[in-house]
Amino acid sequence: MKHLYRFFVDRPYKPQFLIANQYEVKRVIGMGSYGITYLSKNKKTRERCVVKQIRPSKLKNSNTSFYQVEAEILASLDHVRIPKLHDAFHFNGNQFLVMDYIEGVNLEDLLFDQYNRFNELESLEFLKGLIDIVAYLHMHEISHGDLRIPNVMVKNAQLYVIDFGLAVSLKNKSDQETLELIQKDLYDLGDFLLFLLYSSYEPTSRKDRPWTEELSIHPATEHFIKQLLQIETGFKSIYQVRDHLNKTISTIPNHKTST
Numbered sequence: 001m002k003h004l005y006r007f008f009v010d011r012p013y014k015p016q017f018l019i020a021n022q023y024e025v026k027r028v029i030g031m032g033s034y035g036i037t038y039l040s041k042n043k044k045t046r047e048r049c050v051v052k053q054i055r056p057s058k059l060k061n062s063n064t065s066f067y068q069v070e071a072e073i074l075a076s077l078d079h080v081r082i083p084k085l086h087d088a089f090h091f092n093g094n095q096f097l098v099m100d101y102i103e104g105v106n107l108e109d110l111l112f113d114q115y116n117r118f119n120e121l122e123s124l125e126f127l128k129g130l131i132d133i134v135a136y137l138h139m140h141e142i143s144h145g146d147l148r149i150p151n152v153m154v155k156n157a158q159l160y161v162i163d164f165g166l167a168v169s170l171k172n173k174s175d176q177e178t179l180e181l182i183q184k185d186l187y188d189l190g191d192f193l194l195f196l197l198y199s200s201y202e203p204t205s206r207k208d209r210p211w212t213e214e215l216s217i218h219p220a221t222e223h224f225i226k227q228l229l230q231i232e233t234g235f236k237s238i239y240q241v242r243d244h245l246n247k248t249i250s251t252i253p254n255h256k257t258s259t
Contacts, residue, residue, distance in 0.1 A: 023043070025038045032165070035055060054095045069167070076142075077137075082133065082162075083100035083160070086099060104155030104160065106150050106154070108150040124193070124248060126159075127193050129159040130192065131241060132242075134147070134185055135242060137161075141171050143167065144161065144164065146188070148191075183230065187228060190229040198214075198215070218248075228241065
């Protein structure tokens with residue numbers, strides 16, 4: 001019954017529908033657990049934007065304060081690789097956020113639909129761009145909380161981080177809570193790096209093996225990933241991660257050819 005209820009209640013707006021007499025829906029670009037996102041056109045500015053609607057089924061019985069948190073966090077940030085918040089409003093009993101549209105490809109599609117391949121050095125260099133954005137967030141006391149490959153966009157070889165629905169302000173958090181939230185982001189970076197490395201992996205056996213046996217990578221890279229995943233003594237800050245990554249890259253043969 002719950003799924004049937006959601007099917008009828010959470011139907012997205014159709015193309016050409018005008019939200020709040022200003023945002024014309026072009027198409028749905030995402031259907032998440034809590035939100036529906038639309039590529040839209042701002043009729044006043046004539047520019048494309050992303051309109052994010054909280055799922056109507058979540059409005060009745062759920063705590064929707066996370067949408068307010070997301071709006072406040074986005075409004076506090078000013079980074080060229082993070083979409084800016086332009087509006088937050090209610091319309092027809094629903095809640096909406098409006099932000100920049102990043103015209104690119106998310107990394108999930110890049111890997112699994114377009115079959116892009118990254119070797120070890122390319123994967124490490126690619127991670128540097130994401131670390132720079134995470135460093136900005138942590139410097140401003142924000143944990144993203146969801147650094148998965150669908151939430152990283154690639155445009156003109158530049159990375160962008162989107163979807164701050166699970167982001168958390170570290171202000172007024174205890175030292176232990178802050179460390180745990182930071183390490184969650186760092187763990188996600190390790191997982192992210194594994195996705196990149198596996199893009200060029202060619203299985204030689206049907207037998208499932210751990211990544212440490214399947215991937216042929218430099219010992220320094222393996223050690224770096226283990227620290228991110230807290231298999232070995234973990235990092236405590238994104239700055240430690242950045243320093244260790246640079247040292248790791250310097251150990252990879254021919255690392256200067258990628259710069």
